[in-house]
Amino acid sequence: MLRRTLPMALATTALVATSAAAQDVTLTIESWRNDDLVLWQEKIIPAFEASHPGIKVKFTPSAPAEYNAALNAKLDAGSAGDLITCRPFDTSLGLYQNGHLADLSDLAGISNFSSVAKSAWQTDDASATFCVPMASVxxxxxxxxxxxxxxxxxxxxxxxxxxxxxxxxxxxxxxxxxxxxxxxxxxxxxxxxxxxxxxxxxxxxxxxxxxxxxxxxxxxxxxxxxxxxxxxxxxxxxxxxxxxxxxxxxxxxxxxxxxxxxxxxxxxxxxxxxxxxxxxxxxxxxxxxxxxxxxxHTDIAIGLNAASPNAEAARTFLNWASTEEFASLYANALPGFFSLSSFDIDMQDPLAQEFVSWRGDCExxxxxxxxxxxxxxxxxxxxxxxxxxxxxxxxxxxxxxxxxxxxxxxxxxxxxx
Amino acid sequence: MQTRRIRWHIAVFLAPAVIVYTAVMIFPLFNTLRLALFSRIDQERVFVGLQNFRTLFFDPIWAEQFWNALGNNFWFFIIHMLVQNPIGIALAALLSHPRLRFAALYRSAIFIPTILSFVIVGFAWKLILSPIWGIAPGILDAVGLKSLFAPWLGKEDYALTTLALISVWQFVGIPMMLIYAALLSIPEEILEAGEIDGIVGASAFWKIKLPLILPSIGIISILTFVGNFNAFDLIYAAQGALAGPNFSTDILGTFMYRTFFGFQLQLGDPHMGSAIAGAMFAIILIGVCIYLFGIQTRMRRYQL
Structure with missing residues (x-):
């Protein structure tokens, strides 16, 4: 009796597991912004998941001081998440040159950003862009x-x-x-x-x-x-x-x-x-x-782990991250992180408005x-x-x-x- | 004609330990040493022989950091030897006193910090010593010594000593326990024989007990040495990877971490990091060898 049920049970679980995988892709985001965990979980991710059924997103931040070291170790070991929050300039450029970040120059949404905004996540000759700019401080x-x-x-x-x-x-x-x-x-x-x-x-x-x-x-x-x-x-x-x-x-x-x-x-x-x-x-x-x-300062962007098995879904997310919807959500959920996109974003917070107004007065x-x-x-x-x-x-x-x-x-x- | 049978069971019984130990200790150790002989030049891993070690010891930028870290490490070790171990022995001697009441309570209380995580110890002491929220300034104020307070962890001159003393606080339970066990194993007859000869009290400790616990003290010293030269956690938890102020608390462990994994804009360099790890391994190996061949073999042992 037992002999017959056990393989059955195993087969059933396997079946359930595969069908679940076929339905839902789970994307994991690596980030150093552990302060933002709640905002991602309560505002940004639900907004994305509502408009993109079949893709689940998990935000898994680590401590800021450990992020670079932890991320490098995870990328080398092949256990890093699908989406990588990018530090500006050489830290991310190094990841791109070592083949850890995918080239996103052909992503449709990348044209929503000015060349200054993109400069922090490009090769020195600006031929490849490897992260979608998110915000400056x-x-x-x-x-x-x-x-x-x-x-x-x-x-x-x-x-x-x-x-x-x-x-x-x-x-x-x-x-x-x-x-x-x-x-x-x-x-x-x-x-x-x-x-x-x-x-x-x-x-x-x-x-x-x-x-x-x-x-x-x-x-x-x-x-x-x-x-x-x-x-x-x-x-x-x-x-x-x-x-x-x-x-x-x-x-x-x-x-x-x-x-x-x-x-x-x-x-x-x-x-x-x-x-x-x-x-x-x-x-x-x-x-x-x-x-x-x-x-x-161009401070934060998001890129694609070149080794990600869910590249298709991850690109969908990145495209969404370059839209006005995301920019507005992000800038208002996180006052003080100013969108780098070319959209005109309305911000509610008075302190954030004060900071961003200097862009008009100063260089x-x-x-x-x-x-x-x-x-x-x-x-x-x-x-x-x-x-x-x-x-x-x-x-x-x-x-x-x-x-x-x-x-x-x-x-x-x-x-x- | 009797052929010697191959005793397979020895290999079979040894295998699990050998395989596990090789996989998790020996292989990583040698792989790290191997990694130290390479360097990354233009995205390619190139064999460079001992070049990394030459950079580490002779390039002014690297050598300054290395010798600074090594010097700090020695100071860290010296504080432990001068403070932790004598206090541990004294506590053990007190605890083994037959008429001491609540000995078990003291023993547990002193040992408990040892089982705490470094992160908790580092954080708790940072708060205690904080000039803003800490209780240290308040306590000193209460006894009229407020002028003695300084932001110790932020002062170049005191930070390393302060951290060493925090580490002593955490680990004083270990020498205490080991010595305590050694003291308990001394047979009553020997002490009684000494008493008959008129050796009692303090002189019984110096003349009878101390020589008998010397091998334990030796073991404790070598454990302290290995532990201190591998230390990293407390400094990292309290001062971060830059081991401030101005690298005054930088020890080999934090130097290795910073180099290997990178820090902030500094990218990790596994090859130089491995070279530092190799140097740490060599230092510990030399230290242990000096002890094993220079001291332990000459130590007099008494049959109890």
Whole structure:
């Protein structure tokens, strides 16, 4: 009896399993945005699945700091998901060159993006595009409006005003003037140096001149931002040396600090946590009326794992990710991640509107270390983290830090030699 | 004429252990060493011999990081040898005191951190020592020593020592347990014989017990050495892969991780990473050999 039922049972399960597979394809998305898990699960994925029956999507993020390492290991082992969230520039370019990301140049929806938007996910000669651009993030400062009203200061536009606001908060004493720590290092570089820097190196002009080897990191335009962030030290909280990134976020959202050097990606998190009104101002310029430059960094895109067995379904998803429907969903679900598509997206969030309005007033650029310059050893981006943290702590002078970075860059980057 | 029978059963019984150990330990170890002899040039894997090691030891950029990590690793080890093991021995001596009450309670309490995950220990201590939310500044304030507080984990001069002491806190239970077991195995008769000769109290510990537990101390030292030079988890959990501030807590494990898997914009380099792993293996091998041939063979053993 048993002998006969067992093969039957096995055959039945096999049958059920195959028929299920024929019905539904499940796509897995690799991402570092574990903060967005709920948004994907509750808004983006249901919207996609409703219009595309037969395709199921699973969003499986890992911790941001581990993402690149984990993804590389998974891709090499062949266990990575079908869709890969792409970091900008060389990290993804490396994946493409190693055959892990598929070429998406022939995807219909890719024409919905400008060439600037696509530049972060193209080969150097722009012949192949391997990720669908999703969003950029803009740097600036988020401030506590209640605190500003209480102490009676106005939003600063110039560097002098900026420091007099910080001084006012320091003298008042009821707020930490600025919420930032150096423990995690990247805050110092990303929210410090790369935030205010474009005003000094004139955005794209300086960035491209550095890549071309016409400017050096020891030039005034690249050292001055370090001198500026070195002045921040006295406005940071006690023990800022051991203050981590989550600490800074909490200090600000608990209303204990007045100004937070930010990236626009903080908006949705801060909206949920802070019970005071927040505003944003752009990096201060030297003199009133100077052209302002902002870091509008192409930050996130999505690509196709070349080894994916569900390439057809994955391409369907990617095409959908290039539509206006997705752009609008994404930009509104995640205020602070600004769509890179050419569509005109309506955003509801006032803070996000404030950030995105700067695109009209200022020249946009991207972070200086991301394109090409972090290809070699020593890695310029990692060194910039270290240097920025050291400069803020006062452990290294701005000039020494710049000379060290320049030395490292010269050691492998030919146009700088 | 009697032919020797081949004793197949030996091979059969050894096979499972040998196969499993080879698959999960020996093969990966040698494959890692093999990987260290290659390099990726223009998307092609090329055999480069010892070039990676030459880069690691003599290229100024790599060598500086390597020697920094190695030096930090030695400091990490020294703190463990000077703090963890003496405290472990002292605790074991106290616990083995026959008139101590609640010995089992203390024993468990001291041993419990050992079974906690590194991530929990790193996170908990980061919170305790945090200048913003931590209880450390409050406690020091309560006893009037607030001026002694510093953001230790963020200061280049203190961060590594602080982390080493956190690791000591976590693992002090292991030498304690091993020594405790060794102390319990000392027969009463020997101690009584000593008592008759007038050796009691502290001198009984120094003159009778300590020589008898020396082999255990040796084993603990070598376990500490291997554990410390393989350490990675605590530093990574507390300070991240860049082992800040300014690489002052960078040890070989974090250096290897950063190189092998990459970090942020830095792409992973499995070949240089394997070279570092190979260097770590060599350092541990040399250390263990020095102990085995230089110390253990000369240690006097007493038949109990």
């Amino acid at each position: 803009i740097h600036g400062f988020i401030y506590n409006k209640d605190a500003f009203a209480e102490v009676g200061v106005n939003v600063p536009t110039t560097v002098d005003e900026f420091f007099s606001v910080l001084d006012a908060f320091k003298d008042d004493g009821s707020y930490i003037p600025m919420a930032m720590g150096t423990n995690d290092q990247w805050e110092a570089a990303t929210m410090g140096y790369q935030n205010i820097g474009p005003n000094y190196w004139k955005g794209e002009d300086g960035r491209l001149a550095l890549i071309a080897g016409e400017q050096k990191l020891t030039d005034e335009a690249w050292v001055e931002p370090y001198r500026q962030i070195a002045r921040w030290k006295e406005y940071l909280g006690d023990g800022f040396e051991a203050q981590t990134y989550p600490d800074s976020q909490n200090v600000f959202t608990l209303g204990r600090a007045a100004i937070y050097p930010a990236g626009s990606w903080e908006i949705s998190g801060f909206n949920a946590l802070a019970d005071f009104e927040m505003g944003a101002f752009k990096p201060p310029v030297e003199a009133a009326g100077d052209t302002c430059y902002i870091s509008d 946009s650029t991207i972070r200086s270390t991301y394109q090409i310059l972090s290809r070699g050893t020593p890695n310029l981006e990692n060194d910039t983290w270290n240097a920025s943290a050291q400069v803020i702590k006062g452990a290294e002078s701005p000039e020494d830090a710049a000379a060290r970075l320049q030395g490292g860059l010269e050691s492998w980057y030919q146009p700088q030699q």
